[in-house]
Amino acid sequence: MDRKEFIKAKRIVIKLGTNVLRNDEGYVSLPRVYTFIEDIANLVKSGKEVIVITSGAVGLGKKRLGLEDTQGTALKQACAAIGQGKLMSIYENGFDTYGLTAAQILLTEDDFSVRERYLSLRTTFNKLLELGAIPVINQNDTVSTLDVALRYVKEDMQVCFSDNDKLSALVASELDADLLIILSDINGLYDNNPKTNPNAKLIKSVEEVNDEIIAMASGVSDGGRGGMETKLKAARLVTRFGGKVLIANGKQPYIIKRIFEGEELGTMFLPSNENLSDKKRWIGYATNIVGKIVVNDGAKQALIEEMKSLLPIGVVKVINNFQKGDVISIVDENSQEFARGIVNYDSDSCKKLVGSHSDNIVDILGFKNYDAIITRDNITIL
Secondary structure, eight states, X not given: OOHHHHTOOSEEEEEEOHHHHBOTTSSBOHHHHHHHHHHHHHHHHTTOEEEEEEOOXXXXXXXXXXXXXXXXXXXXXXXXXXXXXXXHHHHHHHHHHTTOOEEEEEEOTHHHHSHHHHHHHHHHHHHHHHTTOEEEEEEOTTTOOHHHHHHHSOTTOBOSOSXXXXXXXXXXXXXXXXXXXXXXXXXXXXSSOXXXXXXXXXXXXXXXXXXXXXXXXXXXXXXXXXXXXXXXXXXXXXXXXXXXXXXXXXTSTTHHHHHHTTOOOSEEEOOOSOOOOHHHHHHHHSSOBOOEEEEOHHHHHHHHHSOOOBOGGGEEEEESOOOTTOEEEEEOTTSOEEEEEEOSSOHHHHHHHTTOOGGGHHHHHSOOSOSSSBOGGGEEEO
């Protein structure tokens, strides 16, 4: 796919990382941010829909308080509360200069994981874009209970997002965006670590974000919670539903304008032909996971290769507690997660059904919802 074809997009999500929003002293780089705002405003005025994912609230609050670090959940949440207002005022004043309206949206994990809230969120986003507003989104660090929750829930819990890279991918995925642009302090994906290897080469295009590509990632960017690995996983999610992703260096002058002028900047991640449905995307990537079901090799093969339902006879073990209708993780006997699905029975019932034939469900439980623990229409292969 050539660059002109790649940048054709009606709905665009642009993620601005912490390191591109601040200068060397750790303060917001206003000239750079206003350049982003100017470029985005021009995109909107040309008829495109743009959603902004922004980091920076915690860092702004930390600087305002004169702190060296933000260790501890309460301190981080306090810094986010102080910094978010300052961050949003920059976007509001900037877009207002161009006659555009910014709409603040702060999100937590449950806004995606609880399907009713997720569907409501989609409706709100679409209405804002219809009205010509620019949604400016950040993780709601002030009220997010993720750090606290992880101390008390089972160790196998997986959350739908814990950084703005994954959040940007979820927003792009669930809103059917054509293009996700992730701007960081790196030029794109290299075949080696450019910070330690001066001969590392920039990869201009990636057809599939497979395990080999993920393995190229190393390290976490200074100041942010993400790194190249989180960006690659975000790219894998977006390309699975048919979207495009570009990772580029947000510190380059007028980067957004230059991207849409067709300059070959950053690394392009091409869309796959898989095109997961909205429901499959939600099951696979947008929910918090607290339970697991371990399956044998025969069941794994039936799920992956034959698109079968998960029957009780293929279940080896049930981990943690969950309710009927929850999304749970499906793992093999080597603890490798390969799928997720909406379960038809609660964990107590599943434990009783381990290894049983579907014909015996009534005899074992005294009732029968389905022949399958999880039906094939409610399974997403990862």
